[in-house]
Amino acid sequence: MAFRLILALYRMLLPVLLAVAMPGWLIKMARRGGFGSGMAERLGLYAPPLESEPCGAVHVHAISVGEALLALKLIRAWRLREPGSRFVLAVGTATGHAVAREAALEKVRVTYSPVDLGICVARYLSRFEPSQLVLVEGEAWPNLLFACRRRGIPVTLVNARLSPRSEKRYRAVASCVRPIFSQLGAVAAQEPEDIARWEALGVAAGKVAVTGSMKFDPGSATLPARRPEFAAMLAAFGEGRPVVLSSSTHGEEDAWIGAAVREADPQALFVAVPRHAERRDEVRTSLSAAGFAVILRSSFQSPADPARACLVIDSTGELRDWTAHASAVVIGKSILGVGGQSPAEAILAQAPLLFGPHMENFEPLASRLVAAGGAVRFQEPGELSVALRDLLHDAAAVRKQCEAASQLLGRHAGATARTLDLLGVSAVAER
Numbered sequence: 001m002a003f004r005l006i007l008a009l010y011r012m013l014l015p016v017l018l019a020v021a022m023p024g025w026l027i028k029m030a031r032r033g034g035f036g037s038g039m040a041e042r043l044g045l046y047a048p049p050l051e052s053e054p055c056g057a058v059h060v061h062a063i064s065v066g067e068a069l070l071a072l073k074l075i076r077a078w079r080l081r082e083p084g085s086r087f088v089l090a091v092g093t094a095t096g097h098a099v100a101r102e103a104a105l106e107k108v109r110v111t112y113s114p115v116d117l118g119i120c121v122a123r124y125l126s127r128f129e130p131s132q133l134v135l136v137e138g139e140a141w142p143n144l145l146f147a148c149r150r151r152g153i154p155v156t157l158v159n160a161r162l163s164p165r166s167e168k169r170y171r172a173v174a175s176c177v178r179p180i181f182s183q184l185g186a187v188a189a190q191e192p193e194d195i196a197r198w199e200a201l202g203v204a205a206g207k208v209a210v211t212g213s214m215k216f217d218p219g220s221a222t223l224p225a226r227r228p229e230f231a232a233m234l235a236a237f238g239e240g241r242p243v244v245l246s247s248s249t250h251g252e253e254d255a256w257i258g259a260a261v262r263e264a265d266p267q268a269l270f271v272a273v274p275r276h277a278e279r280r281d282e283v284r285t286s287l288s289a290a291g292f293a294v295i296l297r298s299s300f301q302s303p304a305d306p307a308r309a310c311l312v313i314d315s316t317g318e319l320r321d322w323t324a325h326a327s328a329v330v331i332g333k334s335i336l337g338v339g340g341q342s343p344a345e346a347i348l349a350q351a352p353l354l355f356g357p358h359m360e361n362f363e364p365l366a367s368r369l370v371a372a373g374g375a376v377r378f379q380e381p382g383e384l385s386v387a388l389r390d391l392l393h394d395a396a397a398v399r400k401q402c403e404a405a406s407q408l409l410g411r412h413a414g415a416t417a418r419t420l421d422l423l424g425v426s427a428v429a430e431r
Contacts, residue, residue, distance in 0.1 A: 090111050133154070156184070156188065170201050217412045233311065245351075247331050249272060260388065269309075293309040347409045356384075
């Protein structure tokens, strides 16, 4: 009864919220190339003929690029155990859709997840008839969960992430969210302390299992690797220069970090990787104002003045391998934004790691990294400059930090396999 009351209120408010958000959403889609990519599928409108759809497949839901990459990792590992399995990968953004399509995995239908309106969800489920839904990190929408329960479709939340900020918000409306989260059949949590947090929000006792983070599990995935084309671009700025990479930056963080890099070592090459490629003009403007000659990866040409130049990676899906070329990595959204971005790529690439005060979305790992000497947390530009100066000229300190970080990340090794076990996917040896 409680769930139906909450659902009724949600159904009344959602159309209003969607109408208010629509203009901004349309602008964002235009910037990210969403139009023409099948975005009508979010409304339950599909171009392929019905008979061509993989009915009864496993559906994996992801929000954007990061979650889509995790979904692809899970699907690849699932295929190793059950080669004949069919999948539908449903994403929520144009950038996530592009990453999923570019992977071109066989027997994986890429679509957009439906907007959580009853009619859109019903059209989606009736068309595909999923055997089960696997939600990656989020996407626990009320209408979708209710419709799946009514149709007998099991739903599992994997790599479940609940930041302190999100938990605080949920607890403030606990009576509203408990009926929603109670619809989940199982939750794969990242840390032991997550069990009590998810159960307090409505997940049934015994339904939360600790698997670790797939994002931090190297598994069978390809590790960050140096690419010859990337090396050639960096060489154009001068051979042998240390490379300081800012990872998934937001707002004015690029210029903030760039200035600190220049102060730390004028010989260091600053490489900025904005979180969203469509921010290229904004990033170029801010870095130019800070005195940099900006070279875009999308229109690369050798810099006329290498000493003043920096490189902006305005592309999608390349962060992992750019990280392999870094002498040090500064995590974005941790300085002027809130929540931080994943430190996993830097750790796997054996690059020393630095981040600002806001890594809420990656706790407790971030604090554990600092405590173990596996990362440096800074508050001000001056602190970042000093830390970079030390790391760029102390190979022993770099090795020590990278070893400590790798040891902590190693606790999540096997997370993907444990997630598959929770999902009931047969191990190869049992087949």
